[in-house]
Amino acid sequence: MQFxxxxxxxYMKQPxxxxxxxxxxxxxNTEKCIKLYKQKYHQYFYQHDYLKLIKQGQEKDYVLMLFxxxxxxxxxxxxxxxxxxxxxxxPSIAPINKEQKQIxxxxxxxxxxxxxxxxxxxxxxxxxxxxxxxxKQTRNKCILYNDENDIIIEAEDETHIxxxxxxxxxxMEKLAEHNKNQNNQKHFRETQxxxxxxxxxxxxxxCIMCSMALIHSRIKEVYYYQKRVVDGGLNDQLQINNxxxxxxxxxxxxxx
Ligand SMILES: [Zn+2]
Numbered sequence: 001m002q003f004x005x006x007x008x009x010x011y012m013k014q015p016x017x018x019x020x021x022x023x024x025x026x027x028x029n030t031e032k033c034i035k036l037y038k039q040k041y042h043q044y045f046y047q048h049d050y051l052k053l054i055k056q057g058q059e060k061d062y063v064l065m066l067f068x069x070x071x072x073x074x075x076x077x078x079x080x081x082x083x084x085x086x087x088x089x090x091p092s093i094a095p096i097n098k099e100q101k102q103i104x105x106x107x108x109x110x111x112x113x114x115x116x117x118x119x120x121x122x123x124x125x126x127x128x129x130x131x132x133x134x135x136k137q138t139r140n141k142c143i144l145y146n147d148e149n150d151i152i153i154e155a156e157d158e159t160h161i162x163x164x165x166x167x168x169x170x171x172m173e174k175l176a177e178h179n180k181n182q183n184n185q186k187h188f189r190e191t192q193x194x195x196x197x198x199x200x201x202x203x204x205x206x207c208i209m210c211s212m213a214l215i216h217s218r219i220k221e222v223y224y225y226q227k228r229v230v231d232g233g234l235n236d237q238l239q240i241n242n243x244x245x246x247x248x249x250x251x252x253x254x255x256x
Pocket of ligand 1: 166167168169206207208209210211
C-alpha cells in the first residue's frame with residue numbers, strides 16, 4: 001500500500017505573489033533606518049520573516065529595504081528619510097525546500113533556516129490501514145498508535161449517540177481516559193498533550209472538526225484512505241494540518 005503525502009500549498013510551484021512597498025535608501029542612512037524600523041515596526045512583517053529586510057540596490061550607493069504594505073505607506077513613511085518608494089511583487093509564503101528557495105531568491109533575498117518539509121513515512125501505517133480494511137467496521141474506524149508501533153486506541157464512529165462522535169473524536173476521548181489511568185499518569189504529566197509522537201490511521205479523511213481536535217492533541221502524523229466529498233479538513237483545498245496561524249502542525253498522507 002502506497003501513500004501520497006499532502007504537501008503544503010505551493011510546494012514546488014511558482015510562488016503566489018503579494019505587493020510590498022520597498023524603500024530606496026541612501027547607503028549612509030541604512031543603519032539608522034534599520035534601527036528605527038526595528039524599534040517601531042519590529043512585529044510588522046512577522047508572517048513574512050523569511051524575507052530579508054535589506055537588499056543591495058542596483059545603484060551602488062543605495063540599498064533597498066522591505067518597508068510595508070501599500071495601504072500603510074502614508075502613515076509610516078513620515079518616520080523615515082527615504083529617497084523613493086516603489087511597489088514590487090514578492091513571494092507571499094515562505095519556501096519549504098531548497099529548490100523553492102532558489103526560485104524565491106530571484107524575487108528578493110530569502111532567509112529560511114529549515115527548507116526541507118519532512119516526508120518520511122511511517123513504516124507501520126500500511127499494516128495498520130490493512131488492519132482497518134480487514135474489519136467489518138472499516139468505514140467508521142481509526143487506530144492510534146505510538147512510536148513503538150503499539151496500538152494505544154481503536155475507535156469507531158458513535159454518531160448513533162451524537163452527531164459529533166466521529167471516530168477521531170471518540171479516539172481522543174478514549175485517549176484522554178487512557179492517559180488518566182494510574183499507570184499512565186507520569187506520561188500524561190510529562191507530555192501534557194494527549195497524542196504527542198502518535199500516529200493516527202483512519203479510513204475517512206478527518207472532517208474539519210476532527211482535524212482541529214488533532215491539532216489540539218499534538219498528533220505527529222495522520223494517514224487516511226478515502227477523501228471526504230464535503231467537510232474534509234486535510235486536503236489540497238483546506239490543509240488544517242499546515243495552517244500557519246495554528247501552533248502545531250502534523251504530516252498527512254493519503255491513499256491515492
Ligand atoms: Zn470528524
